[in-house]
Amino acid sequence: MPRVIYNTATTLNGFLADDQDSLSWLFVVRGAEEAESGFSGFLKGIGVLVMGSTTYEWILEHENLAEHPEKWPYDDIASFVLSSRRLPEIPGADVRFRRGGIDEMWSELTDAAGDRDIWLVGGGDLVGQFAEAGHLDEIRVSVAPVTLTSGKPLLPRRLESDRLTLESVKQAGQFAELVYTVRSAS
Template sequence: MATIFYTASSVDGFIADPGNSLSWLLTRDVDPSGPMGFQALQPRIGASVMGATTWQWLLDHDEVGALGEARTFVLSHRAFDLVDGITFTSADDEAALREVHAGVVAAAEGRDVWLVGGGDLVGQFADLGLVDELWVQYAPVALGGGAPLLPRRLELRLEEVERNRDFAVARWSVLNSATLTR
């Protein structure tokens, strides 16, 4: 069981443009069953977690179905309409965020947890040592600004690099302080 941030990024490190749009990403050629494609990850996912902005984007673009059957948690202080299979919660401090992560892990029932985004939410989990891997699909575009992939310093070890049509894809293990001292 691992907690994985699986996402796409521009080559200059943004997961959304300054207008919070993914239009730059959706026109790119990728093989979902290719190297590090979503079809390789999806069967491993037991639960997913995301922030309110990511959830709102999925709602606005009728993409909620892309989450699959896994139990989904949305961290937000905003009010959303209730949706079957979606748990809305909030976490205002480290203890609450750890509690949310423990609940997501329990809901995953031994399978992986997918951190859908955004980068700041993933960074909060990473700050607590709760992220195991990053899988990033780099699109052939530079955005020059927007929502950063991870607005934190994070030490990583490269595990795998592949090409999936238009994308350079990479998988990293997150190194914690114990790993760094080896």
């Protein structure tokens, strides 16, 4: 059974993006290259990635995929986008649009992942849905030395310490990398 891993970066005060869904705060942090150095190894263990519509639209715009579909960064990974809206497709990319609950698509996700893991790219509400369904195994968060006055929260759900176990802490440049295992709600 694949593990479901939420791997993301956040501000010190727990925001994924600002109010305009911008990640500009992230790209100016010194040492980002060092923090990303292990990411290719992480991706080798991923068989499926899942994201919400806002994350997908950000990647479309940020990578200018309408004009350059070859820049889709996840060629060898089945990509699921959960949305109730119709979104633009990327020619040649294995992007599967789905709507509905996590349990409804759970077997499709695990079948597509095979013996590799499922990466929850974001956003926080999508991750919360996986947590509520009992399908969130690990949270890996890189905390940046940035604070925002408001924005998109890391995980807009209540997960208490009885469900989270700190597994590791590591410094990577200016980032603190935290890894927690997540226990399903009883």
